[in-house]
Amino acid sequence: MRVGNGAATQVQLDVYGEVADAMIQALRGGMPQHPRSVAISKVVMPYLEKIWHLPDAGIWEIRSEPRHFTHSKVMAWVAFDRNATQIAKAAENDEDRALASHYRRVADEIHADVCRSGFDADLGSFVQTYGSKEVDASLLQIVLTGFLAPEDPRVTGTVAQIERTLMQDGLLLRYDNERSVDGVAGHEGTFLVCSFWLADAYVLLGRADDAARLFERLCDLCNDVGLLAEQYDPKDGRMLGNFPQAFSHIGIINTALNLHRAVCPALARTSSELEGA
Structure with missing residues (x-):
């Protein structure tokens, strides 16, 4: 949504994971990898690396202040996980392999963050936002x-x-x-x-x-x-x-x-x- 909706100016971290997951499932389904998909990821992923730790509006496009939504962080992990796998699979040189390894490290960092801050041991459950008691x-x-x-x-x-x-x-x-x-x-x-x-x-x-x-x-x-x-x-x-x-x-x-x-x-x-x- 770009105009005419309150979500037009929101930050929604989950969308990066949705796109990355769709791309990898398309490859799994037999669609050939387009060179532009790798080029796009090399632009988008460094940006996501800078912002994944920030609060956002989440999948439900909340109209109150941004929060650290657990789902948003999970989907940021998906973006790095899928890109690491995709690039490693198609790697043709040391630069590609290094990039795949870097994305894997970021994915691991996000995974640890979610498990540490998004899980409530008293509830025995992950929660909607970091530090909350709601699901x-x-x-x-x-x-x-x-x-x-x-x-x-x-x-x-x-x-x-x-x-x-x-x-x-x-x-x-x-x-x-x-x-x-x-x-x-x-x-x-x-x-x-x-x-x-x-x-x-x-x-x-x-x-x-x-x-x-x-x-x-x-x-x-x-x-x-x-x-x-x-x-x-x-x-x-x-x-x-x-x-x-x-x-x-x-x-x-x-x-x-x-x-x-x-x-x-x-x-x-x-x-x-x-x-x-």
Whole structure:
């Protein structure tokens, strides 16, 4: 978003990880690497290295003061992790190998920072922002991006805390509206893509039956032509927010594929190895 929206001037660190992850998955899918992709990363990544430690507006584009969102830091890690892997795989000289090693060191630094500052030992869970006690559905990306393994107790603890505090009639809020830091007044419904993320996490955690049940619940919300909105109000039984919403439909596609274990994007995404690239 560049004009006409409050997010136009925001810093959102997560976007760098999303782009890097998309690029590496495209390579995995057989798309040839374009020389410009490497050139772009050599411009963008030094900039991210300078700013990843700063607070930002996060994936939800908060309108209050910037914070150190755990999800944003995780996605900054994704950017360096994927670029390190991509450059190492295609390295043709010592300069390329040195750059890949440097990005790996930065990724390790971010990983340590998140595990140190984004995890609350008392809750047994990662938290929305450094030092807070609240959780956020975006923390599910910790397992979905391969930041930590599904069997890691910090992952299972985070999923359990999200289920305890953000579940509403079997669907997920993106965060606790009563304690929101988003700077926007009022309440909202369950955020549909977050429930798809939870189903994807269930797949990785070996909870296939839970994943299937949640997926079927979400599919039942589709209207007569198979469309979903951004949110759903379980109390009033109606769609809320943008309609149709691309985020929700990306979620339904990914979860359908994840449930079909032979074609499981979540399993592919949790490994940064460039198989076949």
